[in-house]
Amino acid sequence: QKEVEQNSGPLSVPEGAIASLNCTYSDRVSQSFFWYRQYSGKSPELIMSIYSNGDKEDGRFTAQLNKASQYVSLLIRDSQPSDSATYLCAVNMYNDYKLSFGAGTTVTVRA
Amino acid sequence: DGGITQSPKYLFRKEGQNVTLSCEQNLNHDAMYWYRQDPGQGLRLIYYSQIVNDFQKGDIAEGYSVSREKKESFPLTVTSAQKNPTAFYLCASSTGTGYGYTFGSGTRLTVV
Numbered sequence: 001q002k003e004v005e006q007n008s009g010p011l012s013v014p015e016g017a018i019a020s021l022n023c024t025y026s027d028r029v030s031q032s033f034f035w036y037r038q039y040s041g042k043s044p045e046l047i048m049s050i051y052s053n054g055d056k057e058d059g060r061f062t063a064q065l066n067k068a069s070q071y072v073s074l075l076i077r078d079s080q081p082s083d084s085a086t087y088l089c090a091v092n093m094y095n096d097y098k099l100s101f102g103a104g105t106t107v108t109v110r111a
Numbered sequence: 112d113g114g115i116t117q118s119p120k121y122l123f124r125k126e127g128q129n130v131t132l133s134c135e136q137n138l139n140h141d142a143m144y145w146y147r148q149d150p151g152q153g154l155r156l157i158y159y160s161q162i163v164n165d166f167q168k169g170d171i172a173e174g175y176s177v178s179r180e181k182k183e184s185f186p187l188t189v190t191s192a193q194k195n196p197t198a199f200y201l202c203a204s205s206t207g208t209g210y211g212y213t214f215g216s217g218t219r220l221t222v223v
Contacts, residue, residue, distance in 0.1 A: 034211045043201055043214040044154075051209075088153070090211070097142045097161050097208050098169075103153035 003027065004091050006102035015111050019076040023089030023102055026070070032092035033065055033072045034099065037085045044088055048074060079109045113138045117202050117215035123223045124189065124196060132187045132218045134202035141207055143185035147171060148199045157200075160185055161207075189220065197222050 007022040021035075032051055036044035050056045050063040050072065062075040072091075076083055089102040115136040124130045134143065142161050146154040156169030160179040174193025179185055185204075189196045199219050203212035 032209045032211075036211075043217045044212075045214070046211045049211055092209055095208055097205065098144070098156065098159060099212060101154045 003093075003100040004089055004102040006087075006089050006105045008105070009086075010106040010108055012108045012110060013079050015079060015081060015109055017079050019079050019083065019107050019109070021074040021076075021087050021089075021105050021107070023072045023074075023091075024070055025072070025089075025091045025100070027091070027093045028067075028070065029094040030067075030070075030091045031094050033063070034090040034092075035061075035063060035074045036088040036090060038088060038104070039085045076107070079107075081109050081111055083107060084109050115202060115204055115213055115215035117200075117218050119218060120216065122218055122220045124220060125223060127191045129188055129190050130220070132189070132200055132202075132220070134185045134187065134215055135183055136185075136204045136213075136215075137183060138204055138206075138213060139182070140204035140213070141182070142205045143179070144203045144205075144212065145169075145175070145177065145185070145187045146201045146203065148201060154201065157187065196220055 004025050013019045035048040037047045038044040048063040050065045056063045060077045064073045086104040086106045088104045090099040118133045144159040145157040158177040160166035176188045201217050202215040205212045
């Protein structure tokens with residue numbers, strides 16, 4: 001079983017819609033959770049971090065964490081063509097410097 | 112501005128040649144990492160270092176070597192033993208456990 005799994009893409013959404021990205025992880029003692037956005041040919045950039053159960057909102061992005069279900073999600077509201085990218089879920093296991101990454105979900109926002 | 116600088120942006124390697132990818136950070140981060148990304152694939156960890164003069168192998172260390180003589184620098188050497196080195200190489204740094212990474216802009220390595 002992979003440590004971090006993301007829903008397979010690609011995900012195509014119309015402009016203005018909500019894009020929903022899901023991520024599950026295997027280690028119950030994971031502490032920190034991150035979402036990165038990676039445009040084609042570019043390096044990943046951190047867009048959200050979440051550490052406790054519940055929702056965290058930043059502009060059009062909302063991260064949701066449920067540690068009991070070992071589940072973290074990212075919602076992109078009012079999707080724009082500039083949101084078209086691959087989104088990587090990353091999890092920090094307890095007392096570990098390293099992040100474990102999912103394979104990514106590619107999102108395409110169609111005008 | 113603080114950040115991570117990777118160079119060169121593009122690198123071409125001939126068969127049997129060793130090449131070194133540079134990674135420098137001025138964020139005062141303790142930890143540094145090297146990842147490899149193949150087309151359509153996720154990130155695979157090559158090596159990481161938590162402190163100066165110490166580093167650990169990641170999941171795919173064979174055919175690669177690193178050094179960490181200075182806090183700011185973590186160069187990666189792709190040796191001739193790495194039979195399929197064509198990939199996008201990403202360097203990252205972090206302040207420690209529980210913190211996200213900051214990534215460099217990457218080096219695209221191609222075997223010619």
